[in-house]
Amino acid sequence: MADTQNISSESPGSVGAVAVPVVFALIFLLGTVGNGLVLAVLLQQGSSAWQEPGSTTDLFILNLAVADLCFILCCVPFQAAIYTLDAWLFGAFVCKAVHLFIYLTMYASSFTLAAVSVDRYLAVRHPLRSRALRTPRNARAAVGLVWLLAALFSAPYLSYYGTVRYGALELCVPAWEDARRRALDVATFAAGYLLPVAVVSLAYGRTLHFLWAAVGPAGAVAAEARRRATGRAGRAMLAVAALYALCWGPHHALILCFWYGRFAFSPATYACRLASHCLAYANSCLNPLVYALASRHFRARFRRLWPCGRRRRHHHHHHRRAPCPAGARRALRRRVGPLSSGPPIGCPGASSGPRGRLPMGGGWDGGEPTGDPGRRRDARGPQ
Numbered sequence: 001m002a003d004t005q006n007i008s009s010e011s012p013g014s015v016g017a018v019a020v021p022v023v024f025a026l027i028f029l030l031g032t033v034g035n036g037l038v039l040a041v042l043l044q045q046g047s048s049a050w051q052e053p054g055s056t057t058d059l060f061i062l063n064l065a066v067a068d069l070c071f072i073l074c075c076v077p078f079q080a081a082i083y084t085l086d087a088w089l090f091g092a093f094v095c096k097a098v099h100l101f102i103y104l105t106m107y108a109s110s111f112t113l114a115a116v117s118v119d120r121y122l123a124v125r126h127p128l129r130s131r132a133l134r135t136p137r138n139a140r141a142a143v144g145l146v147w148l149l150a151a152l153f154s155a156p157y158l159s160y161y162g163t164v165r166y167g168a169l170e171l172c173v174p175a176w177e178d179a180r181r182r183a184l185d186v187a188t189f190a191a192g193y194l195l196p197v198a199v200v201s202l203a204y205g206r207t208l209h210f211l212w213a214a215v216g217p218a219g220a221v222a223a224e225a226r227r228r229a230t231g232r233a234g235r236a237m238l239a240v241a242a243l244y245a246l247c248w249g250p251h252h253a254l255i256l257c258f259w260y261g262r263f264a265f266s267p268a269t270y271a272c273r274l275a276s277h278c279l280a281y282a283n284s285c286l287n288p289l290v291y292a293l294a295s296r297h298f299r300a301r302f303r304r305l306w307p308c309g310r311r312r313r314h315h316h317h318h319h320r321r322a323p324c325p326a327g328a329r330r331a332l333r334r335r336v337g338p339l340s341s342g343p344p345i346g347c348p349g350a351s352s353g354p355r356g357r358l359p360m361g362g363g364w365d366g367g368e369p370t371g372d373p374g375r376r377r378d379a380r381g382p383q
Helices: 013-042 056-074 076-084 091-125 136-154 178-213 220-260 267-293 296-303 307-318 326-336 373-379
Strands: 161-166 169-174
Touching (some): 013 267, 056 136, 056 267, 076 091, 076 267, 091 136, 091 161, 091 178, 091 220, 091 267, 178 220, 220 267
């Protein structure tokens, strides 16, 4: 992302002239393919995230992929040109539009991450009471609110940058005076980084605390089941919070260091600035991996995009073993006893639902807790 001193006339040197296009091309390729696959999976026929009931998390992930893809397509190529070329070649309008899109998509991504964390907290902590709130209609309204807030916060950047003549060269540089630039940069740090990170950390922290602290009367078995569920959800939650903080933290820290510390321009500071920008861009490439590829439900739906995956699913559907006859069920019940309210142990063909689809209420981890395992176990009676 462009910072307060992203000036086209600085020469990156012979090493940078080769490394910068390669790094930016890799980011562009991975970000385009990764977010494109997320959109293809979520919008495939028969499981559209925008239409399927109970897919609030899908809607937020879809919005995050759209924001990341817009950033990759509309901003990364022009930022690569800034670091590679000596002059700005695209005119004043593109200079303003590119930097507006940079901050628009940054705010949209950070606010969406905060919304996802709140959605996950409600789904885990209040699964029944939040069902009326966590609906596709409300999720679409939240997505619209995210983009409205992103547009409001990023609107000043439409006039923040402009083009100036420097000899025979045209440069795309900040056009505001230092006081206004410093105030806007600090506000961007607070609203675009500190606030989303605080919301994400608080929501995921309270979710993990609930999963570990909720103790039921079921004993060691329920405690072990809770730990397994916590391990799956906790790793994803910590990865989400840590990834966003690590990718965007150096970028904002560098801007604050420029305004409030000592930032002498040199090859070393130039390399630090370039590395911070590449790390921030990489967040748009890694989001599909964290939010989608780590889920077995996403992998199942991804396989349905290809003919071989569809044929495999069709073959499995038509060659499932028949369920147990009624006589076998009665014999099993007499031998084993009423262990659970589900199908008898050893009965083939028992299926909890269609494969490759998300459970109702969203959830990309495939194991979203919906209450205290101890209470559910006690509700079935003595074991």
